[in-house]
Amino acid sequence: MRKLDRRALVAGSLGALVLPGFLHAQSAxxxxxxxxxxxxxxxxxxxxxxxxxxxxxxxxxxxxxxxxxxxxxxxxxxxxxxxxxxxxxxxxxxxxxxxxxxxxxxxxxxxYDAAPSAITFLKDSGIKTVKDLEGKRLAVTETDASWPLFRVVCQLNGVDLDKIKVVNVSPQLRDSLVIQKRVDAALGFFVTSVINMVSAGVPRDDIAYIKYNDTGLELYxxxxxxxxxxxxxxxxxxxxxxxxxxxxxxxxxxxxxxxxxxxxxxxxxxxxxxxxxxxxxxxxxxxxxxxxxxxxxxxxxxxxxxxxxxxxxxxxxxxxxxxxxxxxxxxxxxxxxxxxxx
Missing domain, CATH: 3.40.190.10 (Periplasmic binding protein-like II)
Structure with missing residues (x-):
């Protein structure tokens, strides 16, 4: 039987002890x-x-x-x-x-310390306040957070949600429907809606929005x-x-x-x-x-x-x-x- 070198024996023993921990550290x-x-x-x-x-x-x-x-x-x-x-x-x-x-x-x-959630619309829609949405058509996406939180906005501002014609669409369609005037307003992040509309050729000055944080709902x-x-x-x-x-x-x-x-x-x-x-x-x-x-x-x-x-x-x-x-x-x-x- 071959006699093992002492240094090899020590190295092998240390490897058995140290290697698992080393591998754990490497994959930690x-x-x-x-x-x-x-x-x-x-x-x-x-x-x-x-x-x-x-x-x-x-x-x-x-x-x-x-x-x-x-x-x-x-x-x-x-x-x-x-x-x-x-x-x-x-x-x-x-x-x-x-x-x-x-x-x-x-x-x-x-x-985000302030919510980008907003109601976005064209100025010629006649919308100036949340209350003005009564009798209007509103594009929403029911899986988006802006929709359930809009119910809070309505309560805080005395808006009858039953008087708003809610149109549930995919988020890709919300802003285009506003541009086409098939709806009067859309819910979503104002940073997204404004850019979508400007990118589609709508002059920036023709676009307006009401941020949720400006309606009494001071959201994080x-x-x-x-x-x-x-x-x-x-x-x-x-x-x-x-x-x-x-x-x-x-x-x-x-x-x-x-x-x-x-x-x-x-x-x-x-x-x-x-x-x-x-x-x-x-x-x-x-x-x-x-x-x-x-x-x-x-x-x-x-x-x-x-x-x-x-x-x-x-x-x-x-x-x-x-x-x-x-x-x-x-x-x-x-x-x-x-x-x-x-």
């Missing part, structure tokens, strides 16, 4: 399946640019990003386990959680959302993804053109100038509000959050008005100083 990146709220658009460049710059890899996140089909669809996919984290309107969570007690959702980072908006049990089982994945998102947001703000160029690689039919304009509109109208500039990303005011939650709960006839901690947690956020964007 947390897998996160993430979906956006909708088709690829300029404001989604936060994640495409962050991925391109290696932000998420540095946070040990193995990230996959896919386009979305609306907040409601994202919630269903989170519930089924088809997604881990998604870009979702948090105002839908109280209702979803009340109807799905075994699959509870929570927001872990509020990305799109957030990173996951199942509560997923977060409990995967705290490193959630906190790593949130940290990466904050860093990616800062990187996008510092290099807006490069960020949008990274997005266009995902869909080369997109136009750079259009998506840069869309991104700028979202930054100015929803992301970098005066509050966010002062306090940082996802610094949520409890009084405002619970006031809005009560308005939404009343509209949906929920038995319990949720507290902030029922649907939002700051547990996975980095310190406030690290969330400053400017």
């Amino acid at each position: 990146n947390e897998r996160v399946r993430f979906a956006l709220d909708w088709v690829w658009q300029g404001n989604h460049s936060i994640w495409t640019y962050g991925a391109e710059q290696g932000v998420f890899v540095r946070e040990k996140i193995d990230l996959s990003i896919e386009r979305g089909y609306g907040s409601a669809d994202n919630l269903n996919k989170l519930a089924s386990g088809a997604l881990d984290i998604a870009f979702v309107d948090p105002n839908l969570l109280p209702k979803f959680n009340s109807e799905n007690p075994s699959v509870q959702m929570q927001a872990v980072c509020v990305m 908006s799109l957030s990173l959302v996951c199942r509560k049990d997923y977060a409990a089982r995967n705290p490193a994945a959630v906190s790593g993804f949130v940290r990466g998102t904050v860093q990616a947001t800062r990187a996008m703000l510092a290099s807006r053109r490069a960020a949008v160029e990274s997005l266009i690689k995902r869909d080369q039919l997109l136009k750079l100038d259009v998506e840069m304009l869309r991104n700028d509109l979202m930054i100015d109208g929803a992301l970098l509000t005066p509050w966010t500039r002062e306090h940082g990303l996802s610094t949520v005011d409890r009084a405002r959050f619970e006031r809005t939650a009560a308005q939404v709960a009343k509209a949906f006839n929920l038995a319990v008005i949720p507290k902030m901690e029922d649907v939002y947690t700051d547990r996975f956020l980095p310190p406030e100083a690290e969330r400053r964007l400017v």
Whole structure:
């Protein structure tokens, strides 16, 4: 029998002890399946640019990003386990959680301090207030968050929804129906509707919109959302993804053109100038509000959050008005100083 070299024996023993741990460290990146709220658009460049710059890899996140089909669809996919984290309107969570007690959702980072949800129309429609929609035709997409939240807007403004002719269409058709005057107005994000109409040749000065936040519904908006049990089982994945998102947001703000160029690689039919304009509109109208500039990303005011939650709960006839901690947690956020964007 051949006598083993002592150094080889020691090396082999260390390999048996160290190699499994080494392999674990090498493969320790947390897998996160993430979906956006909708088709690829300029404001989604936060994640495409962050991925391109290696932000998420540095946070040990193995990230996959896919386009979305609306907040409601994202919630269903989170519930089924088809997604881990998604870009979702948090105002839908109280209702979803009340109807799905075994699959509870929570927001872990509020990305938009103000909602881009709006009613968009042509100025010659005669619409000036929400009340003017009575007797008009309104294009909606029932799976989009703007539709159920519109019910809250109606309640706050004394609008009889039964007096509005609601036309349920795919989101791709909403704005074109307004242009063709087959409907009088459409629900959706103003940044999307305005750009769609301008791209179709409508003069910008002919387009108007009413933001939900200007109707008495002071909404927080799109957030990173996951199942509560997923977060409990995967705290490193959630906190790593949130940290990466904050860093990616800062990187996008510092290099807006490069960020949008990274997005266009995902869909080369997109136009750079259009998506840069869309991104700028979202930054100015929803992301970098005066509050966010002062306090940082996802610094949520409890009084405002619970006031809005009560308005939404009343509209949906929920038995319990949720507290902030029922649907939002700051547990996975980095310190406030690290969330400053400017």
